[in-house]
Amino acid sequence: MGHLREPLNDMQNCGLPSALEVMGERWSFMILRAAFNGLHHFEEFLGALGIARNILSNRLARLVEHGIMKREPLPDDRRKIEYRLTEKGLDLLPAMLALRQWGEKYGAGVPSNPVLCDERDGLPIAPIGIHAHDGRLIGPKELEWRDASEVGKTLGSYDDCEVKPQLSALR
Amino acid sequence: MGHLREPLNDMQNCGLPSALEVMGERWSFMILRAAFNGLHHFEEFLGALGIARNILSNRLARLVEHGIMKREPLPDDRRKIEYRLTEKGLDLLPAMLALRQWGEKYGAGVPSNPVLCDERDGLPIAPIGIHAHDGRLIGPKELEWRDASEVGKTLGSYDDCEVKPQLSALR
DNA sequence: CGGTATCCACATGGATACTG
DNA sequence: CAGTATCCATGTGGATACCG
Numbered sequence: 001m002g003h004l005r006e007p008l009n010d011m012q013n014c015g016l017p018s019a020l021e022v023m024g025e026r027w028s029f030m031i032l033r034a035a036f037n038g039l040h041h042f043e044e045f046l047g048a049l050g051i052a053r054n055i056l057s058n059r060l061a062r063l064v065e066h067g068i069m070k071r072e073p074l075p076d077d078r079r080k081i082e083y084r085l086t087e088k089g090l091d092l093l094p095a096m097l098a099l100r101q102w103g104e105k106y107g108a109g110v111p112s113n114p115v116l117c118d119e120r121d122g123l124p125i126a127p128i129g130i131h132a133h134d135g136r137l138i139g140p141k142e143l144e145w146r147d148a149s150e151v152g153k154t155l156g157s158y159d160d161c162e163v164k165p166q167l168s169a170l171r
Numbered sequence: 172m173g174h175l176r177e178p179l180n181d182m183q184n185c186g187l188p189s190a191l192e193v194m195g196e197r198w199s200f201m202i203l204r205a206a207f208n209g210l211h212h213f214e215e216f217l218g219a220l221g222i223a224r225n226i227l228s229n230r231l232a233r234l235v236e237h238g239i240m241k242r243e244p245l246p247d248d249r250r251k252i253e254y255r256l257t258e259k260g261l262d263l264l265p266a267m268l269a270l271r272q273w274g275e276k277y278g279a280g281v282p283s284n285p286v287l288c289d290e291r292d293g294l295p296i297a298p299i300g301i302h303a304h305d306g307r308l309i310g311p312k313e314l315e316w317r318d319a320s321e322v323g324k325t326l327g328s329y330d331d332c333e334v335k336p337q338l339s340a341l342r
Numbered sequence: 343c344g345g346t347a348t349c350c351a352c353a354t355g356g357a358t359a360c361t362g
Numbered sequence: 363c364a365g366t367a368t369c370c371a372t373g374t375g376g377a378t379a380c381c382g
Contacts, residue, residue, distance in 0.1 A: 014283045016204050016267070019274030025374085026195035033187050037316065042344050052376045057345060067277075079343055079382085088277055090311045094299045095269035096187070102266055103190030106238075106259055112185045114316040118303040124322055125314070126302040128265045132289040133297050135306070140261045143296070145208065145285040151295055196354085213364050223356045228365060250362085250363055 022066045023092070027051055027059050032089065032096055035069065037114070040082045068092065098128035193237045194263070198222055198230050203260065203267055206240065208285070211253045239263065269299040 023029060027049070034048050045056055060083060063069045068089040074080040097116065104112045115124050129137050194200060198220070205219050216227055231254060234240040239260040245251040268287065275283045286295050300308050 013281045014204065014271060015274030015276070015278050015281070016200060016271040016283075017274070018278030018281075019270045020197045020200055023270065024195075024197035024200065026191045027375090029187060029191055029195065033185065046344095052374095053345075053378095054347085055375055058374090077343085081344065091273055091276065093311055094301055095266060095273055097301065098266035098269050098299065099190045099194065100185060100187040102262055103186030103188070105186070105262065107186050107189030110184045110186070110189075111319055112187075113319040115319050115322050116301075116314055117317045117322065118307075118309055119313055119315040120303070122315075122317060122322070123304045124317075125309070126304050126306065128269065128299060128301065130265055130268065130287075130299065131297040131302075132291070133294045135297065135308075136289075137306075138289055138296070140264055142290055143287055144290040144293075146288045146293060146295075148282055148284040148286050151286050151288065151293070198355090217364095223354095224358095224365075225367085226355055229354090248363085252364065 019095075022062065022068065023095075025059075027055060028063065029096060029099065031056070031059055031063065032068070032085075032092060033100070035083065035085050035089070036093065036096065040084060042081065042083075045083075063089070094128055097125070101127055190266075193233065193239065194266075196230075198226060199234065200267060200270065202227070202230055202234065203239070203256075203263060204271070206254065206256050206260070207264065207267065211255060213252065213254075216254075234260070265299055268296070272298055 023032075030049055030051070031045060034045055039045055039048055042056065042060070045051070045060070046053060049056070051059075060069065060071075064071055064083075066088075067086055069083050070086050071081050071083050074082060100112055104110075117124050130139075130143070132138050194203075201220055201222070202216060205216055210216055210219055213227065213231070216222070216231070217224060220227070222230075231240065231242075235242055235254075237259075238257055240254050241257050242252050242254050245253060271283055275281070288295050301310075301314070303309050
C-alpha cells in the first residue's frame with residue numbers, strides 16, 4: 001500500500017483512527033452484526049455473509065487479535081471452534097446500531113430485521129442519538145467543539161473557546 | 172474485485188450493508204470527522220488527513236454522489252469550492268462519535284481532541300448508548316432481537332418471540 | 343469442521359507531474 | 363485551488379483445491 005505519510009495537524013489525537021484500524025472495512029462490521037445475531041461458527045458466518053473463506057479467516061483472526069472476539073474450542077469436539085464477542089466487542093453495539101439505523105433511514109428503504117428491543121416491554125429501542133451529560137437529547141445545532149484542556153473549567157462561557165467557530169461545520 | 176455472490180440468508184434486510192457501501196472504508200470516516208471539525212476545502216482535507224490527492228478526490232466525489240456532502244463553488248471565486256455536510260451527512264454524527272468513543276476507550280489511550288460539548292453548559296456529551304423508547308439507558312444484556320412482524324403486537328410477552336435465543340450472542 | 347494455499351481480478355493508496 | 367493523469371506497490375475479495 002505504498003508508504004506512510006506523516007499527518008500535518010492534530011487530526012490524530014482522536015479515537016477514530018484507532019477504531020477504524022479494525023472496523024474501517026466492510027466485512028468487519030458485517031461479521032460483527034452476524035455475531036450479535038447469534039452466529040458463532042466459521043461455517044455459519046460463511047453461509048450467512050457470502051464472504052470468501054480466506055477473507056473470513058483473515059477478518060476473524062483480526063477481530064480476535066484486536067480482542068473484539070475470542071475463539072474457544074468446544075469441550076466435546078476440539079475441532080469445533082466457537083467465536084464469541086468479548087466485552088470490547090459488545091461495546092461496539094452502539095456504533096453498529098447507529099450505522100445500521102442510518103443505513104435504514106437513507107438506504108434502499110428495506111426495514112432492518114430482526115429488530116433490537118428492550119426485553120422489558122418488547123418495544124424497539126430508540127434511535128441512537130447524542131445526549132448531554134444530564135441525559136437530555138441534543139441535536140447537531142446545539143453542539144460545539146471545545147479544546148480538551150478547556151472542558152469543565154469554564155461552564156457557560158464561550159469567550160475562551162477557540163474552537164467555537166468550528167461549529168460552522170454544522171451549518 | 173472478482174464477481175458477486177448471492178447471500179444465503181436474510182442477513183441483507185438490514186441497513187448496515189447500505190451504510191457500509193459508502194462508509195465502510197477508512198478515509199470516508201476520517202473525511203467526515205474533518206468536515207465536522209469545520210474543514211471545507213480540498214487542500215484543507217489534504218493537509219489535515221495526510222491522504223493522497225487522487226484518493227481524496229475519489230472519496231469526496233463518492234460522498235457527494237451519495238448525498239452526504241455537497242459541493243458549491245464560492246460566489247466570489249468560482250474556482251474555490253466548498254464542501255459541506257448535508258442533513259444526511261449530519262445524521263452520521265452519532266455513528267461517528269460512537270466509533271470515536273469506542274476507539275478512545277480501547278485504543279492507544281490518547282484522549283480525543285477537540286471534545287464535543289453541549290453548548291448550554293459546555294460540558295462534554297454523554298457516551299453514545301442504547302436507549303429504550305422511553306429514554307431509559309439499557310445495556311446489551313437487557314436487549315433481545317425480535318422479528319419485525321412481532322414488534323408492537325405483543326407487549327411484555329416473550330412467548331411468541333422466535334428470536335429470543337439469538338440473545339445468546341450477548342453472552 | 344475450520345481452516346490454509348493458490349491464483350487471479352480489481353480496489354486502494356501513495357508519489358509525482360500536469361492542468362485550467 | 364482543485365483537481366486529473368499516471369505509475370507502482372500492496373490490500374481486498376472471490377473461486378477453488380487441499381488438509382488435519
